[in-house]
Amino acid sequence: MKHLLNLIGCLAVVLAVFGVFLPLLPTTPFLLLASACFVRGSPRLHNWLRTNRVFGAYMRDYEDGRGIPLRGKIVMLVLMWASLAWSMTRVPHVALVLLLAAIGMGVTVYLVRYVPTMRPTRR
Numbered sequence: 001m002k003h004l005l006n007l008i009g010c011l012a013v014v015l016a017v018f019g020v021f022l023p024l025l026p027t028t029p030f031l032l033l034a035s036a037c038f039v040r041g042s043p044r045l046h047n048w049l050r051t052n053r054v055f056g057a058y059m060r061d062y063e064d065g066r067g068i069p070l071r072g073k074i075v076m077l078v079l080m081w082a083s084l085a086w087s088m089t090r091v092p093h094v095a096l097v098l099l100l101a102a103i104g105m106g107v108t109v110y111l112v113r114y115v116p117t118m119r120p121t122r123r
Helices: 002-021 028-041 043-051 056-063 070-090 094-114
Strands: none
Touching: 002 028, 002 043, 028 043, 028 056, 043 056, 070 094
8 A cells, every 4th residue: 555655646746746837737736645645655755755855845834734825825826717717718618617616716715714824934
């Protein structure tokens, strides 16, 4: 089971890296999936993810309950709704448009209400 979790975690990291460059592929959910897999599959890989120079600070802040910076939340929501709006204009079925809108609303509510907003530190 641990090998399967590690494989899924590694695949999720690869997809997260692609998500940095491809606007419709989300990065955050794949990183969270990788972290969840690594916690159960390999403490060494989980530590690597948490200390990674690109994703490490982001993962530590989220996992330690400090949340996501306000600027990050705003950027996520703007990009998500822009890509959803574009997608909604491309699908021919009203049911799919409504499904995309419902998913967008769910993610928005989750980010705004349940994910803590990191406060800037004063120096």
